[in-house]
Structures are given as C-alpha cells and as structure tokens.
Amino acid sequence: MIPENVMNEPSWYELSARARINGLLDAGSFNEILGPQDRVMSPHLAFFDLPPAFDDGIIIGRGMIDGRPVAVAAQEGQFMGGTFAEVSGAKLVGLLRAVAKSAGTPQAVSSVFLLLDTGGVRLQEANAGEMAVSETIRAILDVRHKGVPVIALIGGRAGAFGGGGLVTACCSHIVISEQGRISVSGPEVIETNKGVGEFDSKDRALVWRVTGGRSRVLLGGADSYVKGDISSFRKAAAHARNSVPTLSLETLEHEQERLEQRLSAFGDCRDTPEIWTRIGLPNPAGIADLTEDEFIHLLAKEEVRHDAR
Amino acid sequence: MTDWIKQKKERARRLKEVVSLVSGKEVQPADVTALLERVICSGDRVCLEGDNQKQADFLAECLTQVDPSQVHDLHIVQSGLVLSEHLDLFRLGIARKLDFSYSGPQSAAIARALDQGKIELGAIHTYIELFARYFVDLTPNVALIAAVSADRKGNLYTGPNTEDTPTIVEATAYKNGIVIAQVNKIVDEVPRIDIPGDQIDFIVQAPKPFYVEPLFTRDPAAVTETQILMAMIALKGIYAEYRPRRLNHGIGFATAAIELLLPTYGEQLGLRGEVATHWALNPHPTLIPAIESGWVQQIHCFGSEVGMDRYMSARPDVYFIGHDGTLRSNRLLCQNAGLYACDMFIGSTLQIDLAGNSSTVTPDRIAGFGGAPNMGADAHGRRHVSEAWLKAGHEAAGSEGPLVRGRKLVVQMVETFGEGMKPAFVEELDSIALARKLGMPLAPVMIFGDDVTHIVTEEGIANLLLCRNADDVEQAIRGVAGYTPVGLARDRAKVEALRARGVIRRPEDLGIDLLQADRNLLAARSIRDLVTWSDGLYAPPSKFRNW
Numbered sequence: 001m002i003p004e005n006v007m008n009e010p011s012w013y014e015l016s017a018r019a020r021i022n023g024l025l026d027a028g029s030f031n032e033i034l035g036p037q038d039r040v041m042s043p044h045l046a047f048f049d050l051p052p053a054f055d056d057g058i059i060i061g062r063g064m065i066d067g068r069p070v071a072v073a074a075q076e077g078q079f080m081g082g083t084f085a086e087v088s089g090a091k092l093v094g095l096l097r098a099v100a101k102s103a104g105t106p107q108a109v110s111s112v113f114l115l116l117d118t119g120g121v122r123l124q125e126a127n128a129g130e131m132a133v134s135e136t137i138r139a140i141l142d143v144r145h146k147g148v149p150v151i152a153l154i155g156g157r158a159g160a161f162g163g164g165g166l167v168t169a170c171c172s173h174i175v176i177s178e179q180g181r182i183s184v185s186g187p188e189v190i191e192t193n194k195g196v197g198e199f200d201s202k203d204r205a206l207v208w209r210v211t212g213g214r215s216r217v218l219l220g221g222a223d224s225y226v227k228g229d230i231s232s233f234r235k236a237a238a239h240a241r242n243s244v245p246t247l248s249l250e251t252l253e254h255e256q257e258r259l260e261q262r263l264s265a266f267g268d269c270r271d272t273p274e275i276w277t278r279i280g281l282p283n284p285a286g287i288a289d290l291t292e293d294e295f296i297h298l299l300a301k302e303e304v305r306h307d308a309r
Numbered sequence: 310m311t312d313w314i315k316q317k318k319e320r321a322r323r324l325k326e327v328v329s330l331v332s333g334k335e336v337q338p339a340d341v342t343a344l345l346e347r348v349i350c351s352g353d354r355v356c357l358e359g360d361n362q363k364q365a366d367f368l369a370e371c372l373t374q375v376d377p378s379q380v381h382d383l384h385i386v387q388s389g390l391v392l393s394e395h396l397d398l399f400r401l402g403i404a405r406k407l408d409f410s411y412s413g414p415q416s417a418a419i420a421r422a423l424d425q426g427k428i429e430l431g432a433i434h435t436y437i438e439l440f441a442r443y444f445v446d447l448t449p450n451v452a453l454i455a456a457v458s459a460d461r462k463g464n465l466y467t468g469p470n471t472e473d474t475p476t477i478v479e480a481t482a483y484k485n486g487i488v489i490a491q492v493n494k495i496v497d498e499v500p501r502i503d504i505p506g507d508q509i510d511f512i513v514q515a516p517k518p519f520y521v522e523p524l525f526t527r528d529p530a531a532v533t534e535t536q537i538l539m540a541m542i543a544l545k546g547i548y549a550e551y552r553p554r555r556l557n558h559g560i561g562f563a564t565a566a567i568e569l570l571l572p573t574y575g576e577q578l579g580l581r582g583e584v585a586t587h588w589a590l591n592p593h594p595t596l597i598p599a600i601e602s603g604w605v606q607q608i609h610c611f612g613s614e615v616g617m618d619r620y621m622s623a624r625p626d627v628y629f630i631g632h633d634g635t636l637r638s639n640r641l642l643c644q645n646a647g648l649y650a651c652d653m654f655i656g657s658t659l660q661i662d663l664a665g666n667s668s669t670v671t672p673d674r675i676a677g678f679g680g681a682p683n684m685g686a687d688a689h690g691r692r693h694v695s696e697a698w699l700k701a702g703h704e705a706a707g708s709e710g711p712l713v714r715g716r717k718l719v720v721q722m723v724e725t726f727g728e729g730m731k732p733a734f735v736e737e738l739d740s741i742a743l744a745r746k747l748g749m750p751l752a753p754v755m756i757f758g759d760d761v762t763h764i765v766t767e768e769g770i771a772n773l774l775l776c777r778n779a780d781d782v783e784q785a786i787r788g789v790a791g792y793t794p795v796g797l798a799r800d801r802a803k804v805e806a807l808r809a810r811g812v813i814r815r816p817e818d819l820g821i822d823l824l825q826a827d828r829n830l831l832a833a834r835s836i837r838d839l840v841t842w843s844d845g846l847y848a849p850p851s852k853f854r855n856w
Binding site: 213 | 834835841845853854856
C-alpha cells in the first residue's frame, strides 16, 4: 500500500524557500519586504561572472500563523548555497532590527521564524558575509531581549553550516527534521583540513550521525523534532512560538552549565552511538534506522529534553 | 599417432607443480601469487572475474604481483575491466591482449593504454557475445573467480551476486582449464551450492570480502522535472499505446523517473496490470514503490544491488530466490531473457546521430557496451508473438499479415542537452573519430539506428517505426532535438508534416499537462522514502543516505 506520508505531503527538504513560507504561514497572509521585483541584488557576483538573484537568495517579510502576526526570513539553499552575503545579510538584519524596534507597539510580532538553509558565508563576498553573521547574531539577541522569541526551522538541503550554525545556536528555539543538519565546520571543510581519517564527508551516514536532526535533538542542539513534511513544520512553529524563555543572564548561565556538563560527559566520544550507549538509549547503533514514529516515540519515552534556552 | 589428450596432460602437469602449496583445495592467501605463477603460463587466456558489479579483487591483486619474466603475454578475456589492477596487468607487461565488454570507471585509462600501445585490443563485446565466445574461440585456460563462501570440497555459494560465475566456470572447467576461487569465508557447509565443487580446483579465503559496486541505485532526490516530463511522455505515448508487459529498463535517471511514476501517473492512466508486469532487470531500488503497489509480477536479475538483498529475500513471489532464501542472479540467462523474451528496452544514451545511431563513447573514453546492445536490439530469432511486438512490427511494415513479423520496441530517452550542457544530438558520433584514431574497422555503436523504434526527449516522441525513408528519420530526430544545433537545423514544414502523420508527438498532442510534471508526482522523492516503501527492508549504502 502507498505510504500516506510519502505520497501526499510536500517535503520541507524538497521545497524552495518561497514554497516553505507559503506552507508555513496562513494562506495569503505573507507580505514580502524587498521582493524580487525590487531587484536588490549582490553587487559582487558579477566580478566572478556569476549570475545574481533578484532577491539575493533570501526572502523576508511579515505574515500570520494561526492569526498571530509573525516575521519570517527564509534562505534559498539552492542559490549560492543559501549564503550570508552583503545584501542577503542586510535584509535579514534589517528585518530583525525592525522587529526589535516594533516590540511593544501595535506593529509588534509575536515571534520571528528563521528558515535557515545555508552553507555559511558566501566566499565571493566573505568580509561582508562575516559581518552579516555577527550583525545577525547581535540582532537576534536584541530581539530575544525584547521578549520576542526567534525560532529556527532547520530541514533544508544545505543544512545550517558555518555562520548558519552559529546563528541557529543563538535562537530561542530550534525545530529540526531528520534531514536537517546543524554544525559550524561542514563535513567537506573538516575533511579538507584534517584528512579523510578524521571525517569522511562521503560517508553520508556518518555526516548525519554527527550533524543530523536526530543526533542534534538527542544532544539538545535542537529543541523540537518534526517529520519532514511541511504541515509538521507548521504545527511545530505554531506550538513553539510562546513556549520559550526570555533571554537573560540566568538563561545564558543555564545554557553554559548544560554545555559544560555535556562536554565533560561525552567530550571523548568519537561518534554519536558511543554517546547513546552512555546515555543508555536502547539499540544505540540503530537510532538512524528507526522509523519516524519509532523515533518520536523514543524521544517522548526517554524524555530527552534540554530546553535551557 | 595424434595425441588427443594434450590439454588433459598439461592440466595435470600444472596441478602437480603446486601440490606443495595447497592443502586439499585450500590455499593460504600468502601463497596465492606463487600458485598463480605455476598454474598460469605465458600466453594463456585468463578470465579474472570482474564485471560491472562484483570483483575477484584479491586474486586480481595477487596476479599483478607475479613475476613478469615468468608470466607474460596473457590474453585477458573478461566482461568487466573495472579495477586499477586490471590495467596494471598491461602496464606491468603481464598481460598483452584484451577482449572485454565493459570498463566503466577505467574507461579513460583504457583509452590511454590503447593509445600508448600497451593493450592489444581484440574486441569490445556485449556480455552475451563475450560469453558465447568463451565456448567457441576465447575459452579461458585459467579462471580466477569470486564467491561468498566455499566448503572444503570446493562447493561454492555465489549468493545474490552470482552474475557471470557459472558461465565462466562452465567454459573453463569442462575444457581442461583451472578454476581458482576467492571466497569471503570457508565454511563447513554452504547455504546452497551454486557451483559444484568438482568444477573448482582451488579456494582461498580472501583477507577482505570481494568488492561490489552499487551501480543501479538512482537517488529519487536527483530526478529533475524534465526527466519527470519525459517519463510522462513515455508512459502515455509508448507504454499506454503498445502495452509492453515484458521489458527491461536502462539504469539512468530517465527510466528511474518512469519507475517512480508507475504508482502515481501510471495509476492515473489505468496501466497497472496492463504493462510492465514481467521484467529482466537488475534490482533497481526505484522500482520498490511499483512492486509494493502491485504492478510487478516477476523480475529476473543480471546481478544484485548493494542494500537490496534483504528486501528481495522477503519478496520471493517477485524475485528468483534460492531454497536458502537469497537471490540467485545470472547474467548470461538474464541477458538472454532481455534479448528474446522482452517486448521493450528503454534507456538513455549520450549521443544520437541523424540516423538514430547512439553511442556512449567520447573522444577520450571507452566505456564498452555491457548489456545494452542486446537489450536494445531486435532479436531476429524471435518467433512467439505478443501484442506490443506485433503492433510495432505492423507499424514498421506499414501492413499486417501472416508473414509480417513483430519488432522489439527499442526506446532511447535523452534530454536534448546532457551533462555539462552538451547537445545529445550530433551530426557525427564521437565514436567515429575515436575509431579513426585507433584504426578500428567498426566504430563502437551502442544501438544502431535500424534497431531504434522511438526517441523520447522533453520536446516529444519521434516514432521511427513510422518513418518511410532516411529523410523522414532525419527530420523526425531533428524535430525532437530541441534547441541543439541539430534541432535548430530542422525543416519546419517537414517536421509539421511528420507531426500530422503522428511520427512526431508533442506533449500537447498526447494531452499531457506540462504543469503536472512536478516532483510531487514521484512515488518516492528520496532514498529514505524508498526505505519507508520497503518497510525498512531496503538498506541503502551510506553514500546515498541523508539521515
């Protein structure tokens, strides 16, 4: 028989950034800021004989989820690897600053969603990209400080690598699917610098065992785990919007403590199944092979919760 | 007096030379090179089992270590020249002459070695053509083969990847040759006997299991909307028109797209049970959704595929499974099935010329033929009829009657621009330039134009069966060649006339909605989806995972 979840639901992993926004927000509620018709494009790519995109690979704007106003930014992972660059970075930072500024006014939004899908900084405009990452981090913390949660949705093809991994870790809440990946140095980068013996980027099972959605949520590097279809992301987004603590010194101290404990408990492990063995999870080597329902059941049963953010 | 038992005496002499190196039939890995130096003589024909999937890789490594002053001028006769060790034999002067079928990853190295005169090339064959010559004039003196396990009597379990082994052993063992098998494990009892021990002279437990290449796995995530459109055109314009029940699919993404559309678009067209019920096909993971949805009654396999074994074992109504519960494949028999028992072959190629000849040769690569030319050829010895076969024959003849025989449907699917935006349609095949350079009397052609019945591109179908002369064929091909130089040089009036005759059919002529060509139409959009469809039985190799 045809598995329903395979046949019927568009997958987040597959969809374009624009289609993800359309599936996430209430129908017809999205108002884009600096859309493709404005043609605010990268001034750098032409030097490299590379085609620019009318939206520079990021879509920003406001809309509604279940009737509540939200701000949203989505990276298009299929354009230049969804990279942080001068224009795309400025659009994202501008959106976040506007959200911080509007907090407490009638224009306020209830939360911000970052649909990250990125390999990190765009190498062709690396200085601007690095600046964009740090400005984004600062802007996220400002928004959180105003009491507005910033929620990362991770499940795109490019994952959330490089600066994208840092930005993700600064969010109040991280929703991830099985295909989603979060890390700072990407698999190819590690292999190039440290050799294939350290990390074989072609061993995709290894890549996902280390950076993938299931490992991240079990380790507390992500807070919610969803199936990879768009309606599951939408449900998780609606649920996550007000369930997160405000950024404060106490929150950060808790997070620091959690990370220190994690490092001392598992710092010497070479691969995630070793960690699962120490935690005492059943069948540590078979976590990746569980069905989605089995894994979600495992999460619920083991009460794997590290929500210190 | 004529000596009629020279071969038998020579075999006995060689076996006597190695008595000190063996215990029963068993040889220690460290002694294999010494054994090879004594049982192989200069000038021998040697089959070093290697095909497009499994490799007797340990024996290959040992053979490269023999002393070239003792063993040289070997004539290598094997279906696949795939490992770097295979090329080393020629580089080191151990081997000189070569007859083969397929080279895959070594295609560039072979072209270089030929150019440098390191290899004396006999011929490039199709699989069954080479197997046929094993029994006529290319019989191996020594065969070095691979199996999963052996007992101490030499009985072999070749398992799901049986492939060429029975054919090689049959030709060698019954003609006074010597057969040496590397096995993953020597056991007390094999799960089933694929090759009886009296045909095997020596066994060695290799340090590592033999290598198997996953060759038939196409990731649904990489199927494009253009390929989906082409698959819709093929399903509606060919499967629904001719109703081929027995068929073979090539290994490209275009046919993977068809497999993934059977349970969705094929179902919408009402084709389940009407087409594609019986197959000569490798275990394509992309066929899992169609099998699970009840499309497929039976599949015979050339070889196995990494990760598919457990799934196939659990579907013995569909696959050929031994009493031990694992797949039995056989390349010779499956190629024969593809040639004689199938109504249709459909597959991709790299280049097509104006007469419909196709080739995968590029100026610096000789990939060989493998099995496609047998699948993609009308079998003139066929006598049984089927609806699809007769319909194709009647279209070709332009008439019906008791003396009008059928035709196999041979369908080529190509995007007008291939990888690297290279046009798939050309005025002259690159293989002709290659033949000129290497002095070959016959250019390597994968499928000759007179065997091709249809060409499918994203622009539509060219039905060559309905063409009545060379000009019709040329304009029909130009008429589906899109924006390639060949396509732009079409005679527009003639192309429209061919369209009016139904020789060319566009998606709109077939009532296909272009907007429906969407990835959401695929029954599986990722390898993970295939695992889900298989109920967790399909275990894809790591390089295809994204979880």
